[in-house]
Amino acid sequence: MRQFVPVLRATLMTLYAMSLTVLSAFAVNAQESQNEKFQRYSNLAHAVIYSWDSPIAPTNEQIEQMLSQADIHDDNTPLGIVMKHILALSHQGFDNAPATLPGQPVQTIQPEHWNYLRSLDAHRYAANRAYYIFLKAMIDYDGSTKRLEQSVPELQALKTEMLEVGDKQAVATVSMWLANELSETDPFKAKTEIEYALPHLSDFDQERRMETQLDPDHAHTWLAQFYKEFNIQSRVLYHARQDIAGARSRGMLRTEYFGDAIFALNRMARYDEALSMAEEARFYAQSSDDPVQRVIANAYMLSVFTHRQQEGDRARIYQLATAGAETDAASLPEAWQMLPAIFHAVAMAIEGTEQEFEAAVAAYKAIIDQQLEASFYPKQIDLLNHYNLRRVYELRGEHAKALHHYEMYDRTMVAYNTESYGVSNSDSSDPLSKDIEFAHLRVTEAEKAEQALRLETERLRVIVAGLLAALLAVVAMWFWQRQRRTARLADTDSLTGALTRRAFYSALTKSTYDNAKACVVLIDLDHFKQVNDNYGHVVGDEVLSKVSRIIQTRIRKTDLLCRYGGEEFLLYLHNIDKAEAASLLGDIRQSLRTCDSWKSIPVRFNVTFSAGIIQVDKINDIDAIISACDAQLYSAKASGRACTRAVEFA
Numbered sequence: 327m328r329q330f331v332p333v334l335r336a337t338l339m340t341l342y343a344m345s346l347t348v349l350s351a352f353a354v355n356a357q358e359s360q361n362e363k364f365q366r367y368s369n370l371a372h373a374v375i376y377s378w379d380s381p382i383a384p385t386n387e388q389i390e391q392m393l394s395q396a397d398i399h400d401d402n403t404p405l406g407i408v409m410k411h412i413l414a415l416s417h418q419g420f421d422n423a424p425a426t427l428p429g430q431p432v433q434t435i436q437p438e439h440w441n442y443l444r445s446l447d448a449h450r451y452a453a454n455r456a457y458y459i460f461l462k463a464m465i466d467y468d469g470s471t472k473r474l475e476q477s478v479p480e481l482q483a484l485k486t487e488m489l490e491v492g493d494k495q496a497v498a499t500v501s502m503w504l505a506n507e508l509s510e511t512d513p514f515k516a517k518t519e520i521e522y523a524l525p526h527l528s529d530f531d532q533e534r535r536m537e538t539q540l541d542p543d544h545a546h547t548w549l550a551q552f553y554k555e556f557n558i559q560s561r562v563l564y565h566a567r568q569d570i571a572g573a574r575s576r577g578m579l580r581t582e583y584f585g586d587a588i589f590a591l592n593r594m595a596r597y598d599e600a601l602s603m604a605e606e607a608r609f610y611a612q613s614s615d616d617p618v619q620r621v622i623a624n625a626y627m628l629s630v631f632t633h634r635q636q637e638g639d640r641a642r643i644y645q646l647a648t649a650g651a652e653t654d655a656a657s658l659p660e661a662w663q664m665l666p667a668i669f670h671a672v673a674m675a676i677e678g679t680e681q682e683f684e685a686a687v688a689a690y691k692a693i694i695d696q697q698l699e700a701s702f703y704p705k706q707i708d709l710l711n712h713y714n715l716r717r718v719y720e721l722r723g724e725h726a727k728a729l730h731h732y733e734m735y736d737r738t739m740v741a742y743n744t745e746s747y748g749v750s751n752s753d754s755s756d757p758l759s760k761d762i763e764f765a766h767l768r769v770t771e772a773e774k775a776e777q778a779l780r781l782e783t784e785r786l787r788v789i790v791a792g793l794l795a796a797l798l799a800v801v802a803m804w805f806w807q808r809q810r811r812t813a814r815l816a817d818t819d820s821l822t823g824a825l826t827r828r829a830f831y832s833a834l835t836k837s838t839y840d841n842a843k844a845c846v847v848l849i850d851l852d853h854f855k856q857v858n859d860n861y862g863h864v865v866g867d868e869v870l871s872k873v874s875r876i877i878q879t880r881i882r883k884t885d886l887l888c889r890y891g892g893e894e895f896l897l898y899l900h901n902i903d904k905a906e907a908a909s910l911l912g913d914i915r916q917s918l919r920t921c922d923s924w925k926s927i928p929v930r931f932n933v934t935f936s937a938g939i940i941q942v943d944k945i946n947d948i949d950a951i952i953s954a955c956d957a958q959l960y961s962a963k964a965s966g967r968a969c970t971r972a973v974e975f976a
Contacts, residue, residue, distance in 0.1 A: 939972035
């Protein structure tokens, strides 16, 4: 039943700053207004929902004292009725609920009760009602996805209501709750809701706890999870860094914040950055009095070495894993209790006998099975299990089993996403169902007509018509493929695979790129003439081809790459600003730094480039835009090369 509380990772972080003086905040003030009482009740509900049985923030004893001192038990006003319902439902079915928690009121919640709360404070009303909608559906449907048929329409109606009120923060809070529900069945819709809400979310506020519980930290964490599932690691890293920066600015940074960023850097093989971030996580862990933080920091450090596996890393892995395996799992929060087991499995993968290794893996799997059985949200546990086992078997050298878990990770992800979209998109299949029914009717009519046409002449006519149609189709297909192949060759630079100028200009005239924010980038390889002079044109051609391939792997399908001439490339980046474009070029530049070997020559050398970026609102005069790019490129060259200059197009 503990899973009825939403899976919100930043809950513990936002509560970390609570002090013991919170007790006095719930004392009854006879002179307080109804809105002040609403605030007091709402903050009390937050403590009961998010802090009960929590290792930090108000203890259980303190929460019991808050409840006993509050006057909510005898409050039969609309405000008291609603808040007693929320408090009573928050721990319904829990084995360890607060003893002083109000019971379920006899009076049911009426629409006028909610209207009264909205009149006091729209944002506070929206936060409490959204939580009530979520919790009521979880209880009614025992946590199954069937609840979404109830919770999602009600949350959408609440969002519409807040839009009519005009309270942006209230709308953003409801959108976050809606995203929390949609994340189980339609991650893309959930992502849209989070990005919709993010600009209007407030940092966690001790005075408005329920209203600010779903803060920017949550938004960035959820977006990082979304992009992690779809393997867009650059976006995972972006949102994880935003999460870290926000926590650092408020003095709330803890070790857990670094996990997504380290994971993304490992997946992108940027191990130096991952190691630096793991060391920073260890610094924060060592500066805290929480031994759990140190265990988590060691896990992050271990993950970097198991991915990198350079010379000496196996010794480091064994040292970290051996130390981590000695941790008492019972001393860790439930979500982290598998860490000592995976530490032990890693250590045995390196130094253990076959029997010791198999026993360690079996012990780890047993803990994972328990967590899967107990969780309403098994997806992340299941995926993490296969990811960890793949790493363990790779360390052991059992590559067949490692490959098996790699494939199981992929299959599990596909299965979860298939299940999600199967649930969420049932309503969108109605037009297709009608088309299918219509097609079936046409087939039936055709079959009846065919039965009536028994004469040999009619059958021959059908056969001749079919043969003729097939012949025409073959000829048409051959002609179409030939035309397409010819057009592709004409539109593509034969050396680099990038678009030609003509194809690039033609593509920009499409309506897709009309009146859209974008960046145009002119890239020029630095000292390319020296490459041709020193190593020959064959090496120069290889450099151009490799640079083009690296750029093409980093841009999206909506972007365009053109070989503009010689060693110059022209980029069109759709729906992106100059800062994002500069960041992308930085990633490309970093990738080029790692390329120093060439098939055509045994000499090692690196290639750099300079770039000019122009941000535009729409493409009108492409020649003028390219001229402006060239000016920025010239500025970058004059500044020492291997850098980028960017402006907005006036």
